[in-house]
Amino acid sequence: GEDVEQSLFLSVREGDSSVINCTYTDSSSTYLYWYKQEPGAGLQLLTYIFSNMDMKQDQRLTVLLNKKDKHLSLRIADTQTGDSAIYFCAENAFSGGSYIPTFGRGTSLIVHP
């Protein structure tokens, strides 16, 4: 099957920038996503990018997409302790006539003072 890969852990100091990286394999993905899971909660969509874009900015969040290398990154500027969570990269892989979401394993972001 298709794979979405991301590192498992990232530790940053409060106020620094965080960059979470992801690689995917399905070149037919039309959208790529970042979901956030706070402790004890389900996943919530944080942001997404259309595959014909290479950058999307939303306040402190910047998503960069390198379609040639199938590489997606999420940059969080001025990281706060409230940003501590698990971040999942996901693609909409085409399978069986429909787009099926495929998730990475998640990156645990730890923000320390």
Place this chain on the structure above:
Amino acid sequence: EAQVTQNPRYLITVTGKKLTVTCSQNMNHEYMSWYRQDPGLGLRQIYYSMNVEVTDKGDVPEGYKVSRKEKRNFPLILESPSPNQTSLYFCASKTGAGNEQFFGPGTRLTVL
């Protein structure tokens, strides 16, 4: 309020005792899905459903059953639970062509 609900939220059971985790959404979504989340393994899809009476296996379907008799409900059935099914389970839904998946709050299952 648009939401995905799951019940129960927490369950401790014993090996072999059949159980059902319910999932319901009020957004008229066509697509529904079950995932399990385990440390170091992330989110793995168990089963999904494109619409009523249409279900398909995900990555880890062994030991699970699902049904989709109505659009809003997608129960997960464990006919004979085993300890390796101890996990955190999430139900999710989205429109057929939609982008965002909406997740339920999770069900933490422990099988002794």
